[in-house]
Amino acid sequence: MKLYNLPHSPYAARVRIQIRLQNLPVEVLAPPVPLRTDAFMQRFPLGKVPVLELDSGETIAESWAIMEYLAEVNAGNGGEGGRALVPADALERAQMRMLGRYADLHLAVNALFPLFRAAMGAAGETASIAQGLRGELAKGERLLASFGEGERPLHLGDVALAPTLLYLHELSPLVGIDDPLDEYPRLAAWWAWVNSVAPVREVLHEVRIAYHAFIEGLSAKA
Ligand SMILES: N[C@@H](CCC(=O)N[C@@H](CS)C(=O)NCC(=O)O)C(=O)O
Numbered sequence: 276m277k278l279y280n281l282p283h284s285p286y287a288a289r290v291r292i293q294i295r296l297q298n299l300p301v302e303v304l305a306p307p308v309p310l311r312t313d314a315f316m317q318r319f320p321l322g323k324v325p326v327l328e329l330d331s332g333e334t335i336a337e338s339w340a341i342m343e344y345l346a347e348v349n350a351g352n353g354g355e356g357g358r359a360l361v362p363a364d365a366l367e368r369a370q371m372r373m374l375g376r377y378a379d380l381h382l383a384v385n386a387l388f389p390l391f392r393a394a395m396g397a398a399g400e401t402a403s404i405a406q407g408l409r410g411e412l413a414k415g416e417r418l419l420a421s422f423g424e425g426e427r428p429l430h431l432g433d434v435a436l437a438p439t440l441l442y443l444h445e446l447s448p449l450v451g452i453d454d455p456l457d458e459y460p461r462l463a464a465w466w467a468w469v470n471s472v473a474p475v476r477e478v479l480h481e482v483r484i485a486y487h488a489f490i491e492g493l494s495a496k497a
Pocket of ligand 1: 281283284285286287310311322323324325336337338339
Protein backbone atom coordinates (compact mmCIF):
# COMPACT_ATOMS: atom_id res chain seq x y z
CA MET A 276 0.00 0.00 0.00
CA LYS A 277 1.02 3.61 -0.59
CA LEU A 278 0.14 6.71 1.40
CA TYR A 279 0.23 9.95 -0.58
CA ASN A 280 1.42 12.48 1.94
CA LEU A 281 2.32 16.12 2.45
CA PRO A 282 4.93 16.51 5.20
CA HIS A 283 3.14 19.42 6.91
CA SER A 284 -0.40 18.02 6.62
CA PRO A 285 -2.03 17.37 10.01
CA TYR A 286 -4.41 14.93 8.29
CA ALA A 287 -1.64 12.91 6.68
CA ALA A 288 0.25 13.02 9.98
CA ARG A 289 -2.53 11.03 11.68
CA VAL A 290 -2.10 8.21 9.24
CA ARG A 291 1.69 8.33 9.53
CA ILE A 292 1.36 8.05 13.31
CA GLN A 293 -0.91 5.03 12.89
CA ILE A 294 1.46 3.40 10.39
CA ARG A 295 4.28 3.66 12.92
CA LEU A 296 2.20 2.65 15.93
CA GLN A 297 0.87 -0.42 14.14
CA ASN A 298 4.02 -1.11 12.17
CA LEU A 299 2.07 -1.29 8.91
CA PRO A 300 3.54 -2.07 5.49
CA VAL A 301 2.63 1.28 3.90
CA GLU A 302 5.05 3.29 1.78
CA VAL A 303 4.80 7.05 2.39
CA LEU A 304 5.22 9.09 -0.79
CA ALA A 305 4.57 12.54 -2.27
CA PRO A 306 1.45 12.72 -4.48
CA PRO A 307 2.22 11.19 -7.89
CA VAL A 308 0.58 14.11 -9.74
CA PRO A 309 0.50 17.77 -8.66
CA LEU A 310 -2.27 18.83 -6.27
CA ARG A 311 -4.99 21.15 -7.56
CA THR A 312 -4.73 19.85 -11.14
CA ASP A 313 -7.32 18.10 -13.27
CA ALA A 314 -5.06 15.06 -13.31
CA PHE A 315 -5.11 14.95 -9.51
CA MET A 316 -8.88 15.33 -9.36
CA GLN A 317 -9.37 12.63 -11.98
CA ARG A 318 -7.23 10.19 -10.07
CA PHE A 319 -8.30 11.20 -6.54
CA PRO A 320 -11.95 12.36 -6.60
CA LEU A 321 -11.92 14.39 -3.37
CA GLY A 322 -8.82 16.31 -4.43
CA LYS A 323 -7.07 16.21 -1.04
CA VAL A 324 -4.17 14.53 0.68
CA PRO A 325 -3.85 12.05 2.39
CA VAL A 326 -4.84 9.28 0.01
CA LEU A 327 -4.19 5.60 0.59
CA GLU A 328 -3.62 3.58 -2.58
CA LEU A 329 -4.14 -0.14 -2.23
CA ASP A 330 -2.06 -2.70 -4.09
CA SER A 331 -5.18 -3.34 -6.23
CA GLY A 332 -5.13 0.34 -7.32
CA GLU A 333 -8.24 1.37 -5.34
CA THR A 334 -7.85 4.63 -3.48
CA ILE A 335 -9.23 5.82 -0.15
CA ALA A 336 -9.32 9.50 0.80
CA GLU A 337 -10.27 11.21 4.10
CA SER A 338 -7.89 10.55 6.94
CA TRP A 339 -10.52 9.04 9.25
CA ALA A 340 -11.71 6.61 6.54
CA ILE A 341 -8.10 5.64 5.88
CA MET A 342 -7.39 5.10 9.58
CA GLU A 343 -10.47 2.94 10.10
CA TYR A 344 -9.69 0.95 6.96
CA LEU A 345 -6.12 0.31 8.08
CA ALA A 346 -7.32 -0.60 11.57
CA GLU A 347 -9.91 -3.01 10.15
CA VAL A 348 -7.65 -4.79 7.71
CA ASN A 349 -5.05 -5.07 10.44
CA ALA A 350 -7.62 -6.02 13.09
CA GLY A 351 -6.07 -7.06 16.33
CA ASN A 352 -2.55 -5.91 16.70
CA GLY A 353 -1.71 -4.41 13.35
CA GLY A 354 1.58 -5.44 11.84
CA GLU A 355 4.21 -7.29 13.75
CA GLY A 356 4.91 -5.48 17.00
CA GLY A 357 2.03 -3.08 16.38
CA ARG A 358 -0.72 -2.16 18.80
CA ALA A 359 -4.51 -2.20 18.44
CA LEU A 360 -5.94 1.32 18.10
CA VAL A 361 -9.68 0.58 18.11
CA PRO A 362 -11.24 -0.38 21.46
CA ALA A 363 -13.21 -3.63 21.65
CA ASP A 364 -15.90 -1.99 23.78
CA ALA A 365 -18.72 -0.19 21.87
CA LEU A 366 -18.88 2.78 24.24
CA GLU A 367 -15.12 3.27 24.08
CA ARG A 368 -15.31 3.07 20.28
CA ALA A 369 -17.99 5.77 20.32
CA GLN A 370 -15.74 7.90 22.55
CA MET A 371 -12.87 7.34 20.11
CA ARG A 372 -15.08 8.60 17.26
CA MET A 373 -16.32 11.54 19.35
CA LEU A 374 -12.74 12.64 19.92
CA GLY A 375 -12.01 12.37 16.20
CA ARG A 376 -15.12 14.34 15.30
CA TYR A 377 -14.34 16.91 17.99
CA ALA A 378 -10.96 17.40 16.30
CA ASP A 379 -12.47 17.79 12.82
CA LEU A 380 -15.90 19.34 13.30
CA HIS A 381 -15.29 21.56 16.33
CA LEU A 382 -11.64 22.34 16.99
CA ALA A 383 -10.52 22.51 13.36
CA VAL A 384 -13.54 24.35 11.97
CA ASN A 385 -13.97 26.89 14.76
CA ALA A 386 -10.41 27.37 16.02
CA LEU A 387 -7.74 25.99 13.70
CA PHE A 388 -9.06 27.24 10.36
CA PRO A 389 -9.50 30.84 11.62
CA LEU A 390 -5.93 30.67 12.98
CA PHE A 391 -4.65 29.33 9.64
CA ARG A 392 -6.37 32.13 7.81
CA ALA A 393 -4.74 34.61 10.19
CA ALA A 394 -1.35 32.94 9.59
CA MET A 395 -1.88 33.35 5.84
CA GLY A 396 -2.37 37.07 6.38
CA ALA A 397 -6.17 37.26 6.20
CA ALA A 398 -7.64 40.14 8.14
CA GLY A 399 -9.42 38.72 11.16
CA GLU A 400 -10.54 39.87 14.54
CA THR A 401 -7.81 38.61 16.88
CA ALA A 402 -10.04 38.76 19.95
CA SER A 403 -12.81 36.73 18.33
CA ILE A 404 -10.35 34.11 17.03
CA ALA A 405 -8.90 33.81 20.56
CA GLN A 406 -12.40 33.54 22.00
CA GLY A 407 -13.32 30.84 19.46
CA LEU A 408 -10.16 28.92 20.36
CA ARG A 409 -10.91 29.08 24.10
CA GLY A 410 -14.50 27.98 23.53
CA GLU A 411 -13.41 24.93 21.53
CA LEU A 412 -10.70 24.00 24.05
CA ALA A 413 -13.27 24.24 26.85
CA LYS A 414 -15.40 21.76 24.89
CA GLY A 415 -12.45 19.38 24.67
CA GLU A 416 -11.82 19.74 28.40
CA ARG A 417 -15.42 18.78 29.14
CA LEU A 418 -15.32 15.95 26.62
CA LEU A 419 -12.24 14.40 28.24
CA ALA A 420 -13.86 14.79 31.68
CA SER A 421 -16.94 12.95 30.39
CA PHE A 422 -14.77 9.96 29.48
CA GLY A 423 -13.92 9.51 33.18
CA GLU A 424 -10.62 9.18 35.01
CA GLY A 425 -8.17 6.38 34.69
CA GLU A 426 -5.72 5.07 32.17
CA ARG A 427 -6.80 3.69 28.82
CA PRO A 428 -4.95 2.58 25.71
CA LEU A 429 -4.31 5.11 22.95
CA HIS A 430 -6.91 4.98 20.17
CA LEU A 431 -7.58 6.53 16.76
CA GLY A 432 -9.34 9.53 18.35
CA ASP A 433 -6.11 10.44 20.13
CA VAL A 434 -4.13 9.93 16.92
CA ALA A 435 -6.54 12.23 15.05
CA LEU A 436 -6.50 14.98 17.67
CA ALA A 437 -2.74 15.15 18.26
CA PRO A 438 -1.68 16.91 15.01
CA THR A 439 -4.53 19.42 15.40
CA LEU A 440 -3.25 20.32 18.84
CA LEU A 441 0.28 20.62 17.51
CA TYR A 442 -0.96 23.25 15.06
CA LEU A 443 -2.85 25.07 17.78
CA HIS A 444 0.41 25.32 19.75
CA GLU A 445 2.15 26.69 16.66
CA LEU A 446 -0.52 29.22 15.75
CA SER A 447 -2.15 30.42 18.96
CA PRO A 448 0.65 32.95 19.70
CA LEU A 449 -0.71 34.85 16.66
CA VAL A 450 -3.73 35.75 18.76
CA GLY A 451 -1.78 36.40 21.94
CA ILE A 452 -2.10 32.92 23.49
CA ASP A 453 1.35 31.48 24.16
CA ASP A 454 0.26 28.18 25.69
CA PRO A 455 -3.20 27.21 24.46
CA LEU A 456 -3.58 24.48 27.10
CA ASP A 457 -2.63 26.65 30.06
CA GLU A 458 -6.19 26.83 31.40
CA TYR A 459 -7.22 23.29 30.42
CA PRO A 460 -5.56 20.76 32.74
CA ARG A 461 -7.20 17.66 31.28
CA LEU A 462 -6.18 18.58 27.74
CA ALA A 463 -2.69 19.48 29.01
CA ALA A 464 -2.37 16.07 30.72
CA TRP A 465 -3.68 14.37 27.56
CA TRP A 466 -1.14 16.29 25.45
CA ALA A 467 1.73 15.22 27.73
CA TRP A 468 0.46 11.64 27.58
CA VAL A 469 0.24 11.40 23.77
CA ASN A 470 3.66 13.05 23.48
CA SER A 471 5.10 10.37 25.75
CA VAL A 472 4.41 7.84 22.97
CA ALA A 473 7.48 7.87 20.70
CA PRO A 474 5.77 7.48 17.27
CA VAL A 475 3.34 10.29 18.12
CA ARG A 476 6.09 12.58 19.37
CA GLU A 477 8.33 11.82 16.39
CA VAL A 478 5.69 12.45 13.72
CA LEU A 479 4.59 15.67 15.47
CA HIS A 480 8.20 16.81 15.47
CA GLU A 481 8.46 16.12 11.72
CA VAL A 482 5.24 18.05 11.09
CA ARG A 483 6.49 21.02 13.13
CA ILE A 484 9.69 21.16 11.07
CA ALA A 485 7.78 20.76 7.79
CA TYR A 486 5.31 23.48 8.77
CA HIS A 487 8.14 25.93 9.49
CA ALA A 488 9.75 25.09 6.14
CA PHE A 489 6.37 25.58 4.43
CA ILE A 490 5.89 29.00 6.05
CA GLU A 491 9.44 30.06 5.22
CA GLY A 492 8.84 28.96 1.62
CA LEU A 493 5.71 31.11 1.48
CA SER A 494 7.45 34.19 2.87
CA ALA A 495 10.40 33.69 0.49
CA LYS A 496 7.89 33.77 -2.42
CA ALA A 497 6.13 36.90 -1.08
N1 LIG B 1 -10.95 16.05 5.72
C1 LIG B 1 -9.73 15.74 5.00
C2 LIG B 1 -8.87 16.99 4.96
C3 LIG B 1 -7.65 16.82 4.04
C4 LIG B 1 -6.99 18.15 3.72
O1 LIG B 1 -7.52 19.24 3.97
N2 LIG B 1 -5.79 18.06 3.16
C5 LIG B 1 -5.05 19.23 2.75
C6 LIG B 1 -3.64 19.18 3.31
S1 LIG B 1 -3.64 19.42 5.06
C7 LIG B 1 -4.92 19.26 1.25
O2 LIG B 1 -4.95 18.24 0.59
N3 LIG B 1 -4.73 20.45 0.71
C8 LIG B 1 -4.47 20.63 -0.68
C9 LIG B 1 -5.49 21.47 -1.36
O3 LIG B 1 -6.48 21.85 -0.71
O4 LIG B 1 -5.31 21.72 -2.53
C10 LIG B 1 -9.02 14.58 5.71
O5 LIG B 1 -9.29 14.33 6.88
O6 LIG B 1 -8.22 13.89 5.06
